[in-house]
Amino acid sequence: MSIKLIASDLDATFLKDDKTFNEVLFQEVLDKLHAQGGQFIVATGNHVQKVREYFKNFEGQYQMIANNGAEVILNGELTHVWAVSEEVPAEIDSLADKYKTHLQLGVSFVAANKAFMIIKNHSDEHLAFAKKYFENLTLIDSVTEINEPILKVSLVLPRVEYDFMREVKLVLGNKVHVTTSGYGAIDIVNPHVNKANALKYIAETLDVLPSEIMAFGDGLNDLEMLEYVGQPVAMTNSDEALFQHDFARSIADNDNDGVLKTILEKL
Structure with a gap:
C-alpha cells in the first residue's frame, strides 16, 4: 500500500527526551518520501512557533497540525482554525x-x-x-x-x-x-478538535485516502489519529492504553529514532 502522508506526534514520539531528533536521518526520510510524492506532517500539541523552532532547518519541507489539531498550516499558511467558545x-x-x-x-x-x-x-x-x-x-x-x-x-x-x-x-x-x-x-x-479531524481536513484537501496515511503516536491525544489512518504505529514507549488497540509497533523507542527507522523500513 502506497504511503502519501506520514503524520507524527512530537513529544516522546518523534523527538528524543532531550527534544532533539536525528536531522540527517530525517532529511533522508523527507527526500525518499518527497520522491514518491508523499508529505510529512508534524501533528502536535505544541504551538506553531515552537514547531518552527524545532524544524528550523527543514522549512518548507513539512506540513503542520498544531495545538492538538486546533490549527492546520498547509504550505506555510494557516488554513484552518478551531477556537473554543467564549465562555x-x-x-x-x-x-x-x-x-x-x-x-x-x-x-x-x-x-x-x-x-x-x-x-x-x-x-x-x-x-x-x-x-x-x-x-x-x-x-x-x-x-x-x-x-x-x-x-x-x-x-x-x-x-x-x-x-x-x-x-x-x-x-x-x-x-x-x-x-x-x-x-x-x-x-x-474546541470539541471538534483532535489530531484526527485536522488530519482528515488535510487528507481531503490533498485528496488522500485514510488507507494511504501512516501515523505515529505515544499518548491518548494521538488515539483518534491512530484510529483514523490505515497504517497506525504506536511507539514502543507508548502509554499502556495505546497497546490495548490493534496498532503496529515502532522498531525502536523515541530516544532511538523509532519513527524514522520505522518509516525507512516501510519506504
Missing part, C-alpha cells in the same frame, strides 16, 4: 482555583500567534520555562484582558489531572474536548 476560558480559570495547590504555575490561554497566562502559583523556574515555551507570552490578571479567539487552554496538574478532567467534563460537557498528553499536562480545546 470556556473563564470557566476553566475558576475551576483551576479549586485545584490551586496542585497547579504548576498557572493557566495558559493560547491564541493563534500569542499566549496569555494567569499565574496562580509563582515559580521562577516554571515561569522561565513557560516564557521559553510560549513565544509572545503575556501575563494577565483576568480572562477579561483576552481579546482574541483562544484555540487551547492548558494547565499542568501533576497527580490530579484525571480529577480535573472529569470536573471540566461535568461543567462544560460537550462544549469542549479535554485531553492529556501525560505528565499532568491538560489541554482543553
Whole structure:
C-alpha cells in the first residue's frame, strides 16, 4: 500500500527526551518520501512557533497540525482554525482555583500567534520555562484582558489531572474536548478538535485516502489519529492504553529514532 502522508506526534514520539531528533536521518526520510510524492506532517500539541523552532532547518519541507489539531498550516499558511467558545476560558480559570495547590504555575490561554497566562502559583523556574515555551507570552490578571479567539487552554496538574478532567467534563460537557498528553499536562480545546479531524481536513484537501496515511503516536491525544489512518504505529514507549488497540509497533523507542527507522523500513 502506497504511503502519501506520514503524520507524527512530537513529544516522546518523534523527538528524543532531550527534544532533539536525528536531522540527517530525517532529511533522508523527507527526500525518499518527497520522491514518491508523499508529505510529512508534524501533528502536535505544541504551538506553531515552537514547531518552527524545532524544524528550523527543514522549512518548507513539512506540513503542520498544531495545538492538538486546533490549527492546520498547509504550505506555510494557516488554513484552518478551531477556537473554543467564549465562555470556556473563564470557566476553566475558576475551576483551576479549586485545584490551586496542585497547579504548576498557572493557566495558559493560547491564541493563534500569542499566549496569555494567569499565574496562580509563582515559580521562577516554571515561569522561565513557560516564557521559553510560549513565544509572545503575556501575563494577565483576568480572562477579561483576552481579546482574541483562544484555540487551547492548558494547565499542568501533576497527580490530579484525571480529577480535573472529569470536573471540566461535568461543567462544560460537550462544549469542549479535554485531553492529556501525560505528565499532568491538560489541554482543553474546541470539541471538534483532535489530531484526527485536522488530519482528515488535510487528507481531503490533498485528496488522500485514510488507507494511504501512516501515523505515529505515544499518548491518548494521538488515539483518534491512530484510529483514523490505515497504517497506525504506536511507539514502543507508548502509554499502556495505546497497546490495548490493534496498532503496529515502532522498531525502536523515541530516544532511538523509532519513527524514522520505522518509516525507512516501510519506504
